[in-house]
Amino acid sequence: MGRHEFADSLRGVYVLIVDDNATRRQLLHEVLQYCGALVRDADGVEVAHAVLREVTPSVMVLAVGAPADEAWALVRFVRSRRLEHGGKMPAVAVGPGALADTARLNGVDAYVVEPVDAWALCRLVAEVTDC
């Protein structure tokens, strides 16, 4: 993907960002919006659940740290939903390399190790949403 293609690579993708770290949440928002996504932020799992009651995003981008149990529980909740309610919604996680394997075991489709490359994140989100 050339640099010019990133600017519109996520057009038509609705991303739900779940991250309790305001600084990182803002960064992720800027990156994904720049790439053309419609972005909704949630500063925690409770807000994410509230969003998921109202809409079905195209993809969920969640930041994980230690403990990450709430994040995995959120992914499992999404996976338990019926297909028409987003049960197959892809999940991309951002966090330390040490949690990458655990993330995949808990149903995360793609994992980005911090510090993130903005364009690698956009590419992954595009891939999991088949853009």
Added chain:
Amino acid sequence: MGRREPEFPNDLLVGLHVLVVEDNADARDLFRTILEYAGGLVSVAPDAKQALLLCQHIVPDVLVADIVMPEHDGFWLLQQLRAAGGRTAAIPAVAVTGQAEGTGRFAAAGFATHLRKPVDPWELCRIVAHLGRRR
């Protein structure tokens, strides 16, 4: 008469992520506006510590750093980034400063180049583009 850049490409910085570190809110907004005009993805930090925090989460393609800032200056910031290792240590950096400094100090600190304020917006964009594409 002001200088006009009729041939300036508004997509010069498309696909480049620039982190601007500037303690003056007006200047920070000016730099963001210029770099976004040229198509860049721009993140901002009001001081060196906040910039370091940002770089723990994401690695920008180019850093544009003010030199004179309260608490920690641009030299300190670059020293910390270079010591961080990995991709963070290799972020190309441009210094912007309102004070006269010898060129040698910027180069010794690891800045690719420096610009004196008031900055020529088109020159800033061209330098950022050059450094970003070189990565």
